[in-house]
Amino acid sequence: xxxxxxxxxxxxxxxxxxxxxxxxxxxxxxxxxxxxxxxxxxxxxxxxxxxxxxxxxxxxxxxxxxxxxxxxxxxxxxxxxxxxxxxxxxxxxxxxxxxxxxxxxxxxxxxxxxxxxxxxxxxxxxxxxxxxxxxxxxxxxxxxxxxxxxxxxxxxxxxxxxxxxxxxxxxxxxxxxxxxxxxxxxxxxxxxxxxxxxxxxxxxxxxxxxxxxxxxxxxxxxxxxxxxxxxxxxxxxxxxxxxxxxxxxxxxxxxxxxxxxxxxxxxxxxxxxxxxxxxxxxxx
Numbered sequence: 001x002x003x004x005x006x007x008x009x010x011x012x013x014x015x016x017x018x019x020x021x022x023x024x025x026x027x028x029x030x031x032x033x034x035x036x037x038x039x040x041x042x043x044x045x046x047x048x049x050x051x052x053x054x055x056x057x058x059x060x061x062x063x064x065x066x067x068x069x070x071x072x073x074x075x076x077x078x079x080x081x082x083x084x085x086x087x088x089x090x091x092x093x094x095x096x097x098x099x100x101x102x103x104x105x106x107x108x109x110x111x112x113x114x115x116x117x118x119x120x121x122x123x124x125x126x127x128x129x130x131x132x133x134x135x136x137x138x139x140x141x142x143x144x145x146x147x148x149x150x151x152x153x154x155x156x157x158x159x160x161x162x163x164x165x166x167x168x169x170x171x172x173x174x175x176x177x178x179x180x181x182x183x184x185x186x187x188x189x190x191x192x193x194x195x196x197x198x199x200x201x202x203x204x205x206x207x208x209x210x211x212x213x214x215x216x217x218x219x220x221x222x223x224x225x226x227x228x229x230x231x232x233x234x235x236x237x238x239x240x241x242x243x244x245x246x247x248x249x250x251x252x253x254x255x256x257x258x259x260x261x262x263x264x265x266x267x268x269x270x271x272x273x274x275x276x277x278x279x280x281x282x283x284x
Contacts, residue, residue, distance in 0.1 A: 001250050003250050004043060004130070006236075007166075009165050011223040011260055013132040013256075014229075014259075016230040016233075016255065019041050020037055029120070035045070044256070046265045047079065047105075047264075049076070051096075051264065052133045052265055055099070056132075058263045063113045063118065064121070089104055105156070106153060109146075122151070124151060126150060127147055130145050145158075164189050165219040167216075171250070175237040176233050176237065179233070180216055182213060183212060188201050225257055253269075
């Protein structure tokens with residue numbers, strides 16, 4: 001499981017995610033059992049060094065034997081390679097659009113890497129991405145969502161209109177739902193158990209949302225406060241997972257990046273598996 005967050009304000013976008021990667025095995029009855037949890041997975045990426053483009057991911061941590069981390073870096077190289085064999089992915093730094101970037105992310109991960117052979121082996125592959133950043137020359141950031149669901153993938157969709165701001169979260173949604181909306185993800189199930197007529201449930205849920213939603217978020221919020229809010233929501237989810245019965249499937253360090261018009265993609269905090277003082281030129 002994962003907590004992946006994209007938080008957009010007027011000044012830019014903040015991407016945040018935990019580091020847990022859960023290794024599971026199928027049981028004879030069709031359920032799955034957790035074998036181990038690794039807290040070093042990478043889920044936030046800079047897609048083009050020097051450009052204000054990044055993405056956050058959730059769901060499966062690999063396609064075949066290749067991790068999403070390695071594939072993201074492979075794609076990053078494609079964006080800067082004008083050689084004929086790769087120039088379909090080359091991004092013109094002066095004229096690219098975020099819609100173009102999102103379509104190329106989908107093409108690379110779904111059409112190219114999720115091959116016909118892998119579709120037979122991993123027919124139910126599910127991975128999500130939010131590609132965020134600034135189109136060349138634009139003043140406002142954009143967020144585009146891509147979902148590979150059970151081996152199928154529709155075209156990228158904008159998370160919200162370019163002029164709008166907001167918070168989007170994926171993976172383990174319970175904590176943020178409760179904090180922001182005032183109720184958990186099982187509200188509809190509880191109402192069903194209470195024999196509330198099915199056709200009335202959407203209206204009741206909407207009333208709960210209107211009455212209980214807290215104004216945590218403000219569009220003019222400075223980018224530093226947006227960073228602090230994204231970190232708080234990610235860390236709250238991690239602590240909830242830690243103290244809830246069952247495997248702590250959200251955990252490890254929180255990686256956070258901010259993307260702004262003038263500063264570009266900047267890491268706020270990230271985990272490293274190498275000592276930076278011994279490898280000063282290494283980048284991720």
